[in-house]
Amino acid sequence: MRENDRELLKRVEAYLSDQGVSPNAISDIKESLRRDIQKSEQKNIDYTTYRQKSTAEILLTIQKNLFIMHFNPVVFFVINFIMIAYLYSKQLVPFGAVTGLFILYVFVILPISILVYYRVRNKNYLYHNQSERYLGVLLAVGAFVLMLMHTFDVTLGIHVVTHYAHMAVAIAGLIITMYGLYRQHYEHTGIGLLLLQKTIDIIVPDAQIAQYLSITLWIMLLVMIIIYTIDLSSNKERR
Incomplete structure (x- = not known):
């Protein structure tokens, strides 16, 4: 050398x-x-x-990429949490239906967010992540458009997906929650808990018990967010 x-x-x-x-x-x-x-x-x-590039420019690139990597899970969590919270209608779950907006989120916004999340996690410290930046902008614009449509009650229709689809979402939520807890990736845990909260009515037929469990899940979600905030502030190395 x-x-x-x-x-x-x-x-x-x-x-x-x-x-x-x-x-x-x-x-x-x-x-x-x-x-x-x-x-x-x-x-x-x-x-x-x-x-x-000078040494200073290389160091600046590394520092920027470290910052992006540190907040990458936060962006992933916030975007998907907001999308699921607003677009996944809990009232439609017992009828085995979802809005067209939620379907659009599942097939467009969610895959892009997952792609960006894992590409950033590849830890490219030395070069600018240009493609991820463009995908991130596309993701933000897409999420904003869906939120705007939801605000003006543009749902793109109500579509029947059967109860089995919601049950699959509930199972996925449980798996994501357990995985997040095991790996201490609390952004996964939060999304998993939210999916469980949204689909609890399809899992538990008793309305009163389902309501209690729904409140419990919200409390767990709040606790998780507090833990996640502490975890981020500690600047701990992710596994």
Whole structure:
């Protein structure tokens, strides 16, 4: 490795340590940088020359990507939580139906949000995530349009999907909740609990018991949000 590249690695490590970045994240970044430096070594030039960026610019890119990665779960949770809360009508569940807006969310907004979420989690520390940025803008615009349509009571019709579809959503909610708790990915737990709350009437036939369980799920959701907020503020490394 060239001397300037070794110096770059030391500067990156020192800067990130001063910023309070976790040792695991620093190790990941250094490993990514070492692999990328091999590209410049093949051309027998310094990495900064290969990237046509100064050390400060490289550090700034890393810092921006760390920020995006840290808040990526928050954006994923907020968008999907709002979409499900507003578009998944609890009143239609006993009739085995949903609105056209919710179907549009399931087949358009949800897949895009999942795609962005997992692409950002790939931890591309060294380069700008241009495609994810464009997808994020598309996601935000799409979610805003659906919310606007919902505000003006444009539902795109009521569609029968049968009780089995809602039961499948309930099962998915339970699985997502358990997975989120196990992996301590509380954005998953929150969405799973919300899905359970929305579909509780299809699982529990007794209306009074279902109402009590619905309130319990809302309380659990509130507790989860508090825990999630504390978890984010601790800047703890995600698994």
